[in-house]
Every structure is written in structure tokens, then in C-alpha cells.
Amino acid sequence: MTTNPKALSALGMAMRAGKLVTGDETVLKAVKQRKAALVLVAGDASDNTKKKYRDKCASYGVPLLEVFDRFTLGAAIGKEERVIVGVADYGFARMIRDHLGTHSEVEEY
Known part of the structure; x- marks a missing residue:
């Protein structure tokens, strides 16, 4: 699986800005609260x-x-492996989606 340095960099910026949530329960709560x-x-x-x-x-x-993969996601945000990450800012979400938009490793549901 290839990586996208711009998308990974945007993830890191979102993490430093405090606009990411990680972990099963935390992300699930953010989804339910529409955050x-x-x-x-x-x-x-x-x-x-x-x-x-x-x-x-x-x-x-x-x-x-x-x-x-879990190792790449974790490394991008300066943490150990991560399986699930929630972006809590629409600007960062749009930036990440734009960087990932043309790459075959992305599957949107």
C-alpha cells in the first residue's frame, strides 16, 4: 500500500492543532455527537x-x-499504531480528503 505524504502531513497538523480524536470509544462518541x-x-x-x-x-x-494501515496512521499523528481516527474540524477533513481523493488506496463508504 502506498502512502500519501501530503495527507499524512495534514493528519499530523490536525493532531497538533488538537482536532483529532483517536480510539474506539472516543471516535464513536464524536460520531454520535456529530462532532x-x-x-x-x-x-x-x-x-x-x-x-x-x-x-x-x-x-x-x-x-x-x-x-x-495502523502503523502509518499512528506514525502520522505521533502515536503508536492507530486503527481509527476521527477528524473534528471540517477544514482539516476537507484538506485530508483532497489529498487522498485521487489515490487508489482510498475507499470511501
């Missing part, structure tokens, strides 16, 4: 996790992208 502008799921997440977030995001109208 998530975008949810990113690692490509190597379990099928159960992917389905859970695909269904929940569809229900609440939050865009979901399946990108990278």
Missing part, C-alpha cells in the same frame, strides 16, 4: 471494526475513508 467531520479507518482493521464504523458513520452522515 466528527471525517473518520479514517486503517485498511488492516478487523472486518468487525470496519463494519461497525461503516454502519455508524452512514447512520450519522459522517464520511468514512479506509486508508493506509
Whole structure:
């Protein structure tokens, strides 16, 4: 799986700006409270996790992208491996989507 340096850099900027939420329960809460502008799921997440977030995001109208792997997502935000990341800012969400928009490793649900 290829990486997109601009998208990863935008993720890092969002993290430093305090506009990311990570972790299963925290991201789920942000989706339910409509505070998530975008949810990113690692490509190597379990099928159960992917389905859970695909269904929940569809229900609440939050865009979901399946990108990278858990190690790449974690490294981009300066943390250990991460399977799920929520972007809580529409500007950062748009920037990340724009950078990922033309790359084949992205699957939007």
C-alpha cells in the first residue's frame, strides 16, 4: 500500500492543532455527537471494526475513508499504531480528503 505524504502531513497538523480524536470509544462518541467531520479507518482493521464504523458513520452522515494501515496512521499523528481516527474540524477533513481523493488506496463508504 502506498502512502500519501501530503495527507499524512495534514493528519499530523490536525493532531497538533488538537482536532483529532483517536480510539474506539472516543471516535464513536464524536460520531454520535456529530462532532466528527471525517473518520479514517486503517485498511488492516478487523472486518468487525470496519463494519461497525461503516454502519455508524452512514447512520450519522459522517464520511468514512479506509486508508493506509495502523502503523502509518499512528506514525502520522505521533502515536503508536492507530486503527481509527476521527477528524473534528471540517477544514482539516476537507484538506485530508483532497489529498487522498485521487489515490487508489482510498475507499470511501
